[in-house]
Amino acid sequence: MLSDEKLVGEIKNGNEAAMEILVNRHYNTVFTYICRRIGDYHKAYDLTQDVFVRMLGGLGNVKLQEGKFANWLLKIAVNICRDYYRSSTFRQMSNSCEFDEDAGLDINVISLLERKEDIQSIKHALSLLSEEQGEAVILKYFHDRKYAEIAVITDSNESTVKSRVRQGLLKLKEILLKEDNDEGRNFQGRNG
Amino acid sequence: MKDEISREEMDEIEQMLKAYIIPVPEKKRIDMAVNHVAECMRHSNSYKADSGIFSRLIKVSAHVLRYSGKRYFLVCLVIYAAVLLLLRDNRINPYTPVIILGPVPFMAALLDIFRSREAGMAELEASFKYNLKQLMISKLVLAAFTNIVCNSVFSIAILGMYKSVNPAKVFLFWCVPFLFISTVSLFITMRIRGYYAPTVCLGIWSAFSVYITGNTRVMEYLVYRAEIELFVLGGVISSIFLIYAVSCLLIKSMERGDLYGTDSAKYYEAI
Numbered sequence: 001m002l003s004d005e006k007l008v009g010e011i012k013n014g015n016e017a018a019m020e021i022l023v024n025r026h027y028n029t030v031f032t033y034i035c036r037r038i039g040d041y042h043k044a045y046d047l048t049q050d051v052f053v054r055m056l057g058g059l060g061n062v063k064l065q066e067g068k069f070a071n072w073l074l075k076i077a078v079n080i081c082r083d084y085y086r087s088s089t090f091r092q093m094s095n096s097c098e099f100d101e102d103a104g105l106d107i108n109v110i111s112l113l114e115r116k117e118d119i120q121s122i123k124h125a126l127s128l129l130s131e132e133q134g135e136a137v138i139l140k141y142f143h144d145r146k147y148a149e150i151a152v153i154t155d156s157n158e159s160t161v162k163s164r165v166r167q168g169l170l171k172l173k174e175i176l177l178k179e180d181n182d183e184g185r186n187f188q189g190r191n192g
Numbered sequence: 193m194k195d196e197i198s199r200e201e202m203d204e205i206e207q208m209l210k211a212y213i214i215p216v217p218e219k220k221r222i223d224m225a226v227n228h229v230a231e232c233m234r235h236s237n238s239y240k241a242d243s244g245i246f247s248r249l250i251k252v253s254a255h256v257l258r259y260s261g262k263r264y265f266l267v268c269l270v271i272y273a274a275v276l277l278l279l280r281d282n283r284i285n286p287y288t289p290v291i292i293l294g295p296v297p298f299m300a301a302l303l304d305i306f307r308s309r310e311a312g313m314a315e316l317e318a319s320f321k322y323n324l325k326q327l328m329i330s331k332l333v334l335a336a337f338t339n340i341v342c343n344s345v346f347s348i349a350i351l352g353m354y355k356s357v358n359p360a361k362v363f364l365f366w367c368v369p370f371l372f373i374s375t376v377s378l379f380i381t382m383r384i385r386g387y388y389a390p391t392v393c394l395g396i397w398s399a400f401s402v403y404i405t406g407n408t409r410v411m412e413y414l415v416y417r418a419e420i421e422l423f424v425l426g427g428v429i430s431s432i433f434l435i436y437a438v439s440c441l442l443i444k445s446m447e448r449g450d451l452y453g454t455d456s457a458k459y460y461e462a463i
Binding site for chain 1: 199201202204205206208209211212213214215217218221222224225226228229230232234
């Protein structure tokens with residue numbers, strides 16, 4: 001299998017097939033990051049495409065370390081999400097409350113209350129984290145990145161990342177485990 | 193304790209997070225992305241060495257100039273015109289407005305950039321044609337250019353109105369504050385993001401420059417006794433810092449892949 005770096009070299013020479021391989025190889029990583037980060041399945045497709053367009057432009061100048069290509073792509077994805085949250089497109093959407101919650105992730109209030117592992121409750125909890133905490137927690141627990149790698153991806157330092165992950169987990173604990181306890185009490189109340 | 197998290201709790205949360213599975217992306221959408229990127233490759237020369245970052249920066253700046261910032265240029269023009277009118281009765285020391293106004297257009301641009309960023313930026317950003325970073329850097333380039341043009345024209349006008357002024361000092365009196373204050377403002381704004389950072393910088397500079405130019409002893413020293421070499425040295429040091437600050441900004445943006453959405457813009461233009 002050709003390494004990412006070799007494929008990048010091919011793309012620089014205008015090889016579209018190499019680009020296709022590279023996009024296919026990393027699409028899922030980028031897409032899942034963006035999807036978890038913004039919580040909008042359909043918008044995630046657009047932003048993922050944007051990441052690869054930016055990747056194409058950046059290839060000419062960036063100096064990639066061996067095996068670090070995926071991290072560089074995630075760095076672009078992090079910045080694209082930041083731009084998205086600051087864009088007027090997002091502000092208009094959030095003002096008019098037109099978030100797309102479908103594509104297999106339908107909000108179901110009953111299941112949210114009754115099922116502690118429900119995707120929606122995690123999605124909701126993640127959305128309550130700050131931008132930096134959300135980035136750090138997603139990269140740590142969904143993408144298995146080391147603290148040092150997250151620091152590079154998010155343009156910060158290792159100790160800051162550790163602190164963000166810890167703070168993020170504390171917040172998640174507060175939200176998720178509280179929900180869990182509430183459900184337990186409700187269940188006892190209904191049966192007692 | 194509220195601020196503590198045990199190993200068990202961490203594991204429990206980790207287990208809970210594992211339930212958040214994202215549906216596999218549709219093959220159709222991946223193919224669409226591949227086709228889109230392939231189109232960009234065909235329409236862009238970015239992967240060839242002959243396409244430089246600066247030529248792209250100039251192109252984005254041209255778009256920014258066309259679509260936004262007209263009010264900013266108008267305000268700069270009005271300020272300089274008003275000061276020139278005030279200078280006509282020869283009662284004001286000509287060096288005073290040169291010093292005070294030196295970095296003002298650049299600082300005002302910084303304020304404008306961050307104010308518009310907080311307000312959601314313009315249509316260009318909304319359309320995703322350019323990203324925030326590209327727009328900000330392009331606006332900074334334009335602001336620096338505007339600053340130099342405004343002050344150069346202003347200096348020429350003053351030299352025409354006052355025969356006794358020293359041309360070298362007029363040039364250095366706006367150039368050194370422009371380079372130095374712009375660099376400091378840029379550094380502060382890069383660290384503390386938000387429109388209040390350039391506002392505070394502008395406020396501090398206004399107070400400081402009015403104090404300096406209002407102090408006759410300081411002005412006498414600057415105008416009559418200070419050696420030109422001192423200003424040249426200040427200008428050189430400030431230039432080095434400014435180049436360093438701009439390089440940091442550009443290198444950071446290049447590493448993040450932020451500056452290259454221009455290729456996407458080229459693609460949009462092509463279709």
